[in-house]
Amino acid sequence: MQFRVLSxxxxxxxxxxxxxxxxxxxxxxxxxxAVSLPAVGDVTVERLVxxxxxxxxxxxxxxxxxxxxxxxxxxxxSSVAPxxxxxxxxxxxxxxxxxxxxxxxxPARAATIGVRIPAGFAVVSRQAAPNVLHQNAPPRFALxxxxxxxxxxxxxxxxxxxxxxxxxxxxxxxxxxPLTDLGLLRLEAVAVTFGPLGTSxxxxxxxxxxxxxxxxxxxxxxxxxxxxTTGPEATDGLPMGSGVQLIAxxxxxxxxxxxxxxxxxxxxxxxxxxxLVRASTHYFESSLPFTERFVLG
Numbered sequence: 001m002q003f004r005v006l007s008x009x010x011x012x013x014x015x016x017x018x019x020x021x022x023x024x025x026x027x028x029x030x031x032x033x034a035v036s037l038p039a040v041g042d043v044t045v046e047r048l049v050x051x052x053x054x055x056x057x058x059x060x061x062x063x064x065x066x067x068x069x070x071x072x073x074x075x076x077x078s079s080v081a082p083x084x085x086x087x088x089x090x091x092x093x094x095x096x097x098x099x100x101x102x103x104x105x106x107p108a109r110a111a112t113i114g115v116r117i118p119a120g121f122a123v124v125s126r127q128a129a130p131n132v133l134h135q136n137a138p139p140r141f142a143l144x145x146x147x148x149x150x151x152x153x154x155x156x157x158x159x160x161x162x163x164x165x166x167x168x169x170x171x172x173x174x175x176x177x178p179l180t181d182l183g184l185l186r187l188e189a190v191a192v193t194f195g196p197l198g199t200s201x202x203x204x205x206x207x208x209x210x211x212x213x214x215x216x217x218x219x220x221x222x223x224x225x226x227x228x229t230t231g232p233e234a235t236d237g238l239p240m241g242s243g244v245q246l247i248a249x250x251x252x253x254x255x256x257x258x259x260x261x262x263x264x265x266x267x268x269x270x271x272x273x274x275x276l277v278r279a280s281t282h283y284f285e286s287s288l289p290f291t292e293r294f295v296l297g
Contacts, residue, residue, distance in 0.1 A: 031117060032066055032114045032116055033046075033048065033093075033115045033117060033123060033126065034112040034113070034114060034115075035093055035128070036111070037097060037113065038132075039097070039131050041097065041099030041133070041187075041188060042097060042099075042130075042132070042133045043094065043095065043096050043131070043132050043133050043171055044095045044128065044129065044130045045092065045094050045128070045129045045132060045139070045168045045172045046093040046095075046115075046126065046127070046128045047091070047126065047128075047139070047141040048090070048091040048092075048117075048123050048125075049088055049091075049125045049126070050080070050089040050090075050091055050117065050124070051088050051122050051123075051124045052088075052089075052121055053122050060080045060081075060082060060089055060148050061080060061091070061118045061120070061121045062080070062118060062148070062150065063091060063115055063117065063150075063152065064115070064116045064118075065113060065114065065115060065116065065153055066113075066114030066115070067114070069112075069113040070095075070113050070152070070153035070154065073097070074095065074154055075096040075153065075155070075157060075164070075185070076094070076095050076151070076152040076153040076154060077093075077149065077151050077152060077161050077168070078092060078115070078165065079092050079144070079147045079149035079162060080092075080147050080148050080149075081144050081145075081146050081147025081148075082147070088124070090144050092165050092169060094164060094165045094167075094168030095113065096154070096164075096168070096185055096187070098185070115152075132168070132172040133187060133290075135276070135290070135293040136172065136174070138172075138173065144169070145166060147162075151164070157184050157186075158184050159181060159185070164185070167181050167185065173295070174274070174293045174294055175294070175295060176191065176192060176193045176194070176294065177191065178191070179208055179256065179258060183209065187208055187209060188208060189210070190206070190207060190208075190213075190216055190277055190279050191205065192204070192205050192218070192275070192277055192292070192294055194275075194296055197268055197271065197296060197297065199267065199268050200262060200263075200265075201262070201263045201265055201268075201269065202262055202263075203218065203261050204259065204261070205246060205258070205261070206253075206259065207253050207254070207255050207256070209255065210255065210279065210288070211252070212252050213248075213252060213253050213279045213281055213288070214252045214281065214283060215245050215246065215248070215279070215280040215283050215284055216245070216246045216253070216277065216278070216279050216280075217277065217278045217280070218246070218275055218276070218277055219242060219276045219278075220242050220243065220265070220275055221242065221269070221273050222242055223242070223267070224265055224267055225239075225242060225265065225266035226239040226240070226241070226242065226244040226265060226266075227265065227266055229246070229262065229264070230261065230262045231246065231260070231261040231262070234250040234251075235248055235249060235261075236249045237261060237263070244263060245283075246261055247283065270296070271296060271297025272295060273295070273296045274295055274296075275293075276294075277291065277292040278290075278291050278292075
C-alpha cells in the first residue's frame with residue numbers, strides 16, 4: 001500500500017493547539033505523563049507536544065520510563081522530532097502488549113505506565129490513540145517521521161526503534177505495516193497491502209501470529225462490485241457483491257507467507273476509501289473476533 005509521509009511541520013490538531021478530546025497541560029510543568037496500557041494483544045500510541053520552558057532547552061529531549069513501570073512482556077518505544085518554526089517537539093510513545101487474539105481482545109485492568117519528561121520541557125497538549133491494532137477510531141494526529149527514537153522497555157524486537165514507533169503510528173492511522181514487522185512485534189493480525197488504485201487492483205495478504213485461517217474477507221465501499229479474482233495456486237476467490245472472500249482451498253494460509261491476488265472491480269477505489277478485513281478459521285462459520293480497517297491511498 002502506498003501512503004504519503006507527512007512532514008514533521010505539524011497541523012494545528014497535533015501541534016501547539018490541543019486536538020478535540022486531547023488533554024492540555026500548562027507550560028512550565030514538567031514531570032510525569034501517565035500512558036494507559038492497551039488491551040492484551042493490542043497497541044496504544046500517545047502523541048505529546050513538548051514546549052521548552054527555558055531558552056537553553058533547544059536540544060531534543062529524551063523520554064524515559066519512571067522506574068520499572070512497564071509490566072513484563074510490554075514493549076515501549078518513543079521518538080522525538082522537532083517542529084519548525086515553532087521550536088516545539090513532537091514526542092510519540094508506542095506501547096505494545098502482545099497476546100493471543102484468537103481468544104478475543106480482552107480489556108486490560110486500569111493500568112498505566114509513567115513516562116518521564118525531562119526538566120526544561122512542558123507538555124502543552126497530548127492525545128492518545130488506544131488499541132489501534134484492529135478497527136479503531138482514527139486519531140487526529142499525523143504521521144511523524146525522523147527525529148530521535150529509543151526503546152524504553154521490553155525485549156529487543158530486532159527492529160530499529162524508529163521503525164517500531166513508525167509501525168505503531170501506521171496502525172493507528174489504519175495503514176499497512178510490513179508482515180515481517182508484525183511478526184517481530186509479536187502481534188496477531190492480517191497484513192494487507194494494496195497496489196496502485198484502479199479497476200484491476202493488486203492485493204497481498206499475509207498472517208502474523210494466526211493459525212488455521214483458511215479464509216480472509218475484504219469489503220470495499222458500497223457501490224463497488226468485485227467482478228472476479230485471480231490468485232496463487234491452491235487459493236480461490238469468491239466475489240460477494242462489494243466484497244470478496246479469499247480462500248485457501250487446500251488447507252490454511254501459512255503464517256508469515258504473502259499471497260498475491262488481483263481483483264477486478266466495477267469501479268476504481270478512491271484515495272481515502274476504507275476496506276474492512278475479516279478472517280476465519282473455518283470459512284466464516286467461525287470468524288476471528290476482530291475486524292481490521294485499512295485506508296487506501
